[in-house]
Amino acid sequence: MSATKPILALNRYEPGAVNAFAPALAERLAKRQATFGAASVLFYEQPIEMVRGQGVHLYDASGRRYLDMYNNVPSVGHCHPEVVSAIAAQAAALNVHTRYLNRMVEGYAERLLGKFPAPLGNLVMTCTGSESNDLAMRIAIAVTGKRGFIVTRSAYHGNTAAVTAISPSSFSAAPVAPHVRLIPAPDEAAAPDGDVGASFAAHVRAAIDSLNEAGIGFAGLVVDSIFSSDGIFADPPGFLKKTLAVVHEAGGLFIADEVQPGFGRTGGGLWGFSRHGIVPDIVTMGKPMGNGYPMGGVVTRPDYLAQFCQETGYFNTFGGNPVAAAAGNAVLDVLEGEGLVENAAQVGGLLCRELLGLQREFSRIGGVRGAGLFIGLDFNDPETGAPDTPMASHVINAMKQSGILIGAAGLYGHTLKIRPPLCFTAGHASFFLETLRRILSEGA
Amino acid sequence: MSATKPILALNRYEPGAVNAFAPALAERLAKRQATFGAASVLFYEQPIEMVRGQGVHLYDASGRRYLDMYNNVPSVGHCHPEVVSAIAAQAAALNVHTRYLNRMVEGYAERLLGKFPAPLGNLVMTCTGSESNDLAMRIAIAVTGKRGFIVTRSAYHGNTAAVTAISPSSFSAAPVAPHVRLIPAPDEAAAPDGDVGASFAAHVRAAIDSLNEAGIGFAGLVVDSIFSSDGIFADPPGFLKKTLAVVHEAGGLFIADEVQPGFGRTGGGLWGFSRHGIVPDIVTMGKPMGNGYPMGGVVTRPDYLAQFCQETGYFNTFGGNPVAAAAGNAVLDVLEGEGLVENAAQVGGLLCRELLGLQREFSRIGGVRGAGLFIGLDFNDPETGAPDTPMASHVINAMKQSGILIGAAGLYGHTLKIRPPLCFTAGHASFFLETLRRILSEGA
Numbered sequence: 001m002s003a004t005k006p007i008l009a010l011n012r013y014e015p016g017a018v019n020a021f022a023p024a025l026a027e028r029l030a031k032r033q034a035t036f037g038a039a040s041v042l043f044y045e046q047p048i049e050m051v052r053g054q055g056v057h058l059y060d061a062s063g064r065r066y067l068d069m070y071n072n073v074p075s076v077g078h079c080h081p082e083v084v085s086a087i088a089a090q091a092a093a094l095n096v097h098t099r100y101l102n103r104m105v106e107g108y109a110e111r112l113l114g115k116f117p118a119p120l121g122n123l124v125m126t127c128t129g130s131e132s133n134d135l136a137m138r139i140a141i142a143v144t145g146k147r148g149f150i151v152t153r154s155a156y157h158g159n160t161a162a163v164t165a166i167s168p169s170s171f172s173a174a175p176v177a178p179h180v181r182l183i184p185a186p187d188e189a190a191a192p193d194g195d196v197g198a199s200f201a202a203h204v205r206a207a208i209d210s211l212n213e214a215g216i217g218f219a220g221l222v223v224d225s226i227f228s229s230d231g232i233f234a235d236p237p238g239f240l241k242k243t244l245a246v247v248h249e250a251g252g253l254f255i256a257d258e259v260q261p262g263f264g265r266t267g268g269g270l271w272g273f274s275r276h277g278i279v280p281d282i283v284t285m286g287k288p289m290g291n292g293y294p295m296g297g298v299v300t301r302p303d304y305l306a307q308f309c310q311e312t313g314y315f316n317t318f319g320g321n322p323v324a325a326a327a328g329n330a331v332l333d334v335l336e337g338e339g340l341v342e343n344a345a346q347v348g349g350l351l352c353r354e355l356l357g358l359q360r361e362f363s364r365i366g367g368v369r370g371a372g373l374f375i376g377l378d379f380n381d382p383e384t385g386a387p388d389t390p391m392a393s394h395v396i397n398a399m400k401q402s403g404i405l406i407g408a409a410g411l412y413g414h415t416l417k418i419r420p421p422l423c424f425t426a427g428h429a430s431f432f433l434e435t436l437r438r439i440l441s442e443g444a
Numbered sequence: 445m446s447a448t449k450p451i452l453a454l455n456r457y458e459p460g461a462v463n464a465f466a467p468a469l470a471e472r473l474a475k476r477q478a479t480f481g482a483a484s485v486l487f488y489e490q491p492i493e494m495v496r497g498q499g500v501h502l503y504d505a506s507g508r509r510y511l512d513m514y515n516n517v518p519s520v521g522h523c524h525p526e527v528v529s530a531i532a533a534q535a536a537a538l539n540v541h542t543r544y545l546n547r548m549v550e551g552y553a554e555r556l557l558g559k560f561p562a563p564l565g566n567l568v569m570t571c572t573g574s575e576s577n578d579l580a581m582r583i584a585i586a587v588t589g590k591r592g593f594i595v596t597r598s599a600y601h602g603n604t605a606a607v608t609a610i611s612p613s614s615f616s617a618a619p620v621a622p623h624v625r626l627i628p629a630p631d632e633a634a635a636p637d638g639d640v641g642a643s644f645a646a647h648v649r650a651a652i653d654s655l656n657e658a659g660i661g662f663a664g665l666v667v668d669s670i671f672s673s674d675g676i677f678a679d680p681p682g683f684l685k686k687t688l689a690v691v692h693e694a695g696g697l698f699i700a701d702e703v704q705p706g707f708g709r710t711g712g713g714l715w716g717f718s719r720h721g722i723v724p725d726i727v728t729m730g731k732p733m734g735n736g737y738p739m740g741g742v743v744t745r746p747d748y749l750a751q752f753c754q755e756t757g758y759f760n761t762f763g764g765n766p767v768a769a770a771a772g773n774a775v776l777d778v779l780e781g782e783g784l785v786e787n788a789a790q791v792g793g794l795l796c797r798e799l800l801g802l803q804r805e806f807s808r809i810g811g812v813r814g815a816g817l818f819i820g821l822d823f824n825d826p827e828t829g830a831p832d833t834p835m836a837s838h839v840i841n842a843m844k845q846s847g848i849l850i851g852a853a854g855l856y857g858h859t860l861k862i863r864p865p866l867c868f869t870a871g872h873a874s875f876f877l878e879t880l881r882r883i884l885s886e887g888a
Contacts, residue, residue: 040542294765
């Protein structure tokens with residue numbers, strides 16, 4: 001089984017490239033390369049130095065403003081004053097682990113758990129989505145007694161050893177591990193009879209059979225319900241129901257990775273899985289949870305957590321500290337106070353309709369899919385239908401020239417990933433649409 | 445191979461215990477148990493509700509002050525104003541990932557790398573010590589092509605799937621994984637001829653042989669150079685030199701876990717490994733790095749990081765964000781500005797001498813060991829020499845009654861773990877010594 005090349009091979013700075021950078025920038029880049037080494041990745045052939053963020057905007061060192069349609073971590077807006085002051089106040093008062101009682105932490109845990117359906121009654125606080133998915137995998141192994149996991153072909157679930165094994169979009173030379181099965185993303189357009197629910201469930205069923213035949217057994221399916229790294233596949237709502245039934249019938253757990261769709265992005269409630277009318281066995285959270293404060297979480301059934309804890313203790317030093325809880329509380333306050341879930345649904349819906357209109361005008365747009373403020377736009381060769389990765393790359397760079405930050409996703413990197421902070425307005429959408437129309441009109 | 449029971453079985457709240465808690469506290473505890481579930485651990489039979497921290501002190505909900513001799517994360521002092529204001533200022537300005545250039549982040553990376561000997565030239569920023577050790581293990585596997593790791597018998601290196609496998613102090617029912625070998629802690633008192641350097645190196649050599657014979661091979665030795673969870677073994681400085689030679693001769697990597705000893709705690713420079721005059725192949729950092737802001741790091745040789753990156757991409761969303769860098773910078777500023785490494789050496793030295801004096805008075809004190817402000821004090825049966833775990837537990841609870849927070853470590857949990865913030869003064873040491881003398885005089 002071959003793995004995909006990382007999307008980031010496009011639109012990134014190539015160390016040692018012969019670009020004619022200004023000496024000051026060239027020196028910065030050399031220093032950065034010397035300290036961060038081979039793990040350094042910088043967006044764009046000519047990287048941007050960022051100095052300030054506010055709402056949907058980032059500002060570079062020259063004062064230039066960029067409309068941020070890429071960064072999903074500062075979900076309620078860059079440097080939101082309510083979140084910043086909550087962090088500052090709590091950091092000045094107390095920052096300690098969870099082995100003492102603390103009202104801020106307990107209040108947040110209760111409030112957050114109140115957003116989940118029964119029987120998802122326990123919360124473990126971590127520091128990152130990676131730690132959350134790592135723990136979720138261990139819980140699934142403890143509960144099922146099996147080791148096999150199923151993920152989609154270009155999935156990304158995080159960066160620990162265990163989670164990298166289920167993150168094929170991170171593989172470059174590494175082969176797929178024996179306990180992992182990759183299945184195609186749930187692409188409605190490619191599904192037989194257009195029944196993506198049945199076809200996705202059938203792929204999961206086949207992968208379970210394969211794990212069982214190999215004597216590995218099936219522990220869990222890990223999916224983010226918007227299939228972010230695969231190219232964003234959201235519709236129709238409810239298509240994951242059949243898959244949930246298949247997973248449970250086989251004795252496995254359904255792990256909903258809400259690191260990307262969670263906290264309102266899809267516009268259909270706080271969680272991506274809500275749109276599908278399903279109750280997962282484990283839910284993992286990360287990125288937008290603290291609007292940039294490093295925090296994550298795992299929500300699961302108390303009996304599952306208890307089964308896991310019989311074998312191994314779990315403690316997370318920074319996880320659930322009162323500053324994280326204050327940040328998380330402020331994020332929920334802002335989401336509710338500013339109606340950002342509704343905004344994601346409304347502005348995202350508008351944007352999606354406009355993009356579908358643009359698709360009728362420009363034959364290079366091969367598809368538009370999404371939910372709320374998470375939209376994928378494919379570029380394809382109008383004649384052959386082949387993924388047009390260079391066009392996506394061209395648009396990303398042209399957008400940068402026009403003051404818009406945006407990235408790509410999908411197996412071929414030909415899908416524009418539209419994922420702005422949730423305070424994105426109709427005005428911002430207009431600016432983006434005008435810019436996209438102009439770039440497409442000018443051609444590649 | 446049997447694993448140890450977690451130390452925390454002592455001096456923790458037992459859910460459902462028939463203690464006569466006040467109704468308000470009982471309700472809090474029930475709620476906390478309902479949300480955190482089986483993963484909930486609270487210190488002390490009657491847990492403390494914390495509301496405020498300042499310097500070396502924590503304050504509970506009733507306003508009671510505790511001298512903190514347990515918490516090693518707020519290393520420059522709870523809620524240090526310089527760190528708090530650095531976090532607040534940067535969080536208000538910009539908080540974003542490392543794929544854009546940013547002076548705060550690059551400046552911190554260069555400054556931190558300047559504290560390491562050649563050839564340790566690259567830094568990967570993570571969010572936790574667990575993520576750091578997880579990544580270090582993967583780098584070691586990539587560089588050596590082998591999978592086996594060696595750790596001490598009661599080690600704790602973190603909470604991911606991979607790192608838990610090398611953290612025997614977390615095991616309860618779980619067996620030791622086939623690719624892991626446990627060796628005894630380097631206890632000078634138990635070493636033949638008192639040559640702990642030779643005996644520890646011999647144990648490592650035997651474990652390497654065992655991994656090779658099993659066809660697993662040797663990837664790395666992971667040790668924290670103060671052996672925190674094993675009961676604190678610091679002396680003589682330099683005893684790890686022989687072990688480093690053995691590790692390198694076998695083609696493995698020496699991974700120095702500086703999550704506990706790092707950032708000045710041992711008083712002999714910034715790093716625990718400095719005291720031993722060795723240069724590790726990989727250094728991992730966490731806990732005190734941001735004085736409570738969730739951050740960690742891995743420092744290694746550029747060629748090792750490059751080898752790792754050939755196989756797999758590594759990106760950490762929150763790792764190396766500008767707020768973390770600001771916190772990390774402020775921690776280095778305070779360490780330098782307030783002379784805290786020197787303070788750790790001086791006050792720690794004083795405290796250690798006084799405790800050795802107390803040992804001559806009280807036969808229940810079986811040993812005193814440490815470096816800087818990381819000291820272990822054993823309780824043993826004066827007649828049989830057997831570890832006296834109940835006595836350690838009694839002292840921890842009596843200390844709480846006297847307004848001092850302290851914990852235990854070691855295979856038997858009979859070692860008092862003395863690990864205050866580094867702004868601990870001679871006055872604080874006197875209060876602790878007087879309290880300990882009184883508790884010991886009163887008997888258990």
